[in-house]
Amino acid sequence: MEEPIGSSEPLSLYLPLPYRVLLVTILGIWLFGLNLHYFQIVRIDASPMLRYTRSSSEPPLHKSVYELAFLLALLFGANVTAFWVFTAGNEEAVKNLQMLPVLLFLAVVGMFLWPFGGWHHRGRWRFLRMLRRVLIGGLHPDLRFADILLADALTSYAKVLGDFAVCVCMFFSGYSSTNTIPNRSSGGKYLMPLAISVPYLIRFRQCLIEYVRARRKGFPSAEQRIHLYNSVKYASAFPVILCSALQRGYNPDEPHMFSRSTLSRLWLLAVAVNSLFSFYWDVARDWELTLFSSRRSSGEYPYGLRPNRHFVNKELYYGAIIIDFLLRGTWSVKLSPHLDHINEMEGGIFLLELLEIFRRWVWTFFRVEKEWVMTRGSGGLGLLEGGDGVLLTDFGKLDED
Numbered sequence: 001m002e003e004p005i006g007s008s009e010p011l012s013l014y015l016p017l018p019y020r021v022l023l024v025t026i027l028g029i030w031l032f033g034l035n036l037h038y039f040q041i042v043r044i045d046a047s048p049m050l051r052y053t054r055s056s057s058e059p060p061l062h063k064s065v066y067e068l069a070f071l072l073a074l075l076f077g078a079n080v081t082a083f084w085v086f087t088a089g090n091e092e093a094v095k096n097l098q099m100l101p102v103l104l105f106l107a108v109v110g111m112f113l114w115p116f117g118g119w120h121h122r123g124r125w126r127f128l129r130m131l132r133r134v135l136i137g138g139l140h141p142d143l144r145f146a147d148i149l150l151a152d153a154l155t156s157y158a159k160v161l162g163d164f165a166v167c168v169c170m171f172f173s174g175y176s177s178t179n180t181i182p183n184r185s186s187g188g189k190y191l192m193p194l195a196i197s198v199p200y201l202i203r204f205r206q207c208l209i210e211y212v213r214a215r216r217k218g219f220p221s222a223e224q225r226i227h228l229y230n231s232v233k234y235a236s237a238f239p240v241i242l243c244s245a246l247q248r249g250y251n252p253d254e255p256h257m258f259s260r261s262t263l264s265r266l267w268l269l270a271v272a273v274n275s276l277f278s279f280y281w282d283v284a285r286d287w288e289l290t291l292f293s294s295r296r297s298s299g300e301y302p303y304g305l306r307p308n309r310h311f312v313n314k315e316l317y318y319g320a321i322i323i324d325f326l327l328r329g330t331w332s333v334k335l336s337p338h339l340d341h342i343n344e345m346e347g348g349i350f351l352l353e354l355l356e357i358f359r360r361w362v363w364t365f366f367r368v369e370k371e372w373v374m375t376r377g378s379g380g381l382g383l384l385e386g387g388d389g390v391l392l393t394d395f396g397k398l399d400e401d
């Protein structure tokens with residue numbers, strides 16, 4: 001097999017692509033535990049919003065997440081340490097020892113699929129059922145907020161999912177998955193774009209489901225359209241991915257509908273539209289702030305925020321807005337597979353993935369805070385989506401797991 005042109009980086013010698021995929025995933029679990037822990041400190045009860053009831057004998061939810069994250073980190077640390085000992089930074093040894101991260105992948109999957117009781121059995125299987133439902137674009141009527149929270153998180157792991165698909169293809173194609181120069185053409189030119197598109201297709205379908213439900217319930221047209229607008233936000237990622245895929249491996253000797261320069265301009269336009277639309281939606285809809293409305297300068301609350309806020313410091317909101325704006329643009333660029341063949345960027349690509357997980361961590365604080373404020377402000381009835389008027393209790397009582 002023809003190997004990609006490039007030179008290996010120190011990062012790929014000590015953290016080959018499979019380890020980076022696992023590291024980002026484990027870090028995301030730690031950060032979610034921190035989300036839940038902070039919610040408990042500031043007296044935001046996330047369990048009812050997630051529809052996950054716990055008995056008085058069970059530990060707080062964040063402790064269970066911490067236990068899971070700690071065990072995963074322990075497995076990762078032991079495995080990668082053995083990898084470093086056996087390879088000692090030797091490039092050929094790194095290529096030949098791909099079974100170690102493969103065994104780690106299997107151990108992680110096996111831990112979630114462990115069929116016997118004990119060790120957070122109910123929570124693990126509840127998560128797996130939710131993941132299975134979300135992966136096909138499903139949306140449980142009474143678990144809607146949890147389903148959307150998970151599906152939105154998956155969009156932040158879109159590139160990680162693409163890297164995982166590449167790892168699998170490299171492994172089965174005979175091109176070592178731990179090769180210090182990842183072959184992202186493994187599996188074909190469109191494998192990675194398709195893998196990256198999956199989380200956005202999931203959310204796109206969920207938005208259409210919500211639109212159909214809103215119409216069926218006879219809500220006003222404005223409240224129905226909000227779901228269509230939300231679906232457009234996720235659909236705006238597809239032109240970024242498509243234009244990037246067309247640029248990757250572009251052969252000027254073959255006939256094309258667009259020239260390379262035209263494709264590049266279309267890609268930049270798609271990146272700008274996706275970034276700005278996503279930033280607007282985060283602030284105006286997911287966080288329900290007034291920055292983009294005529295009510296932003298009301299004397300009743302700080303500029304651009306809202307009257308009902310759970311966090312005391314207004315600077316937290318402003319800081320989150322700035323972080324979201326800065327990192328939304330970089331993530332849209334990160335959706336572009338045609339940049340991945342530049343092997344000198346491996347470290348930068350990994351950094352952008354970490355920054356996106358950090359952005360999602362910040363986003364979660366304010367998304368849950370908004371839901372909590374809306375819940376308390378409506379007499380204990382949680383809004384499904386900021387301003388869409390559909391109540392969680394409209395869908396009946398949850399059948400406890």
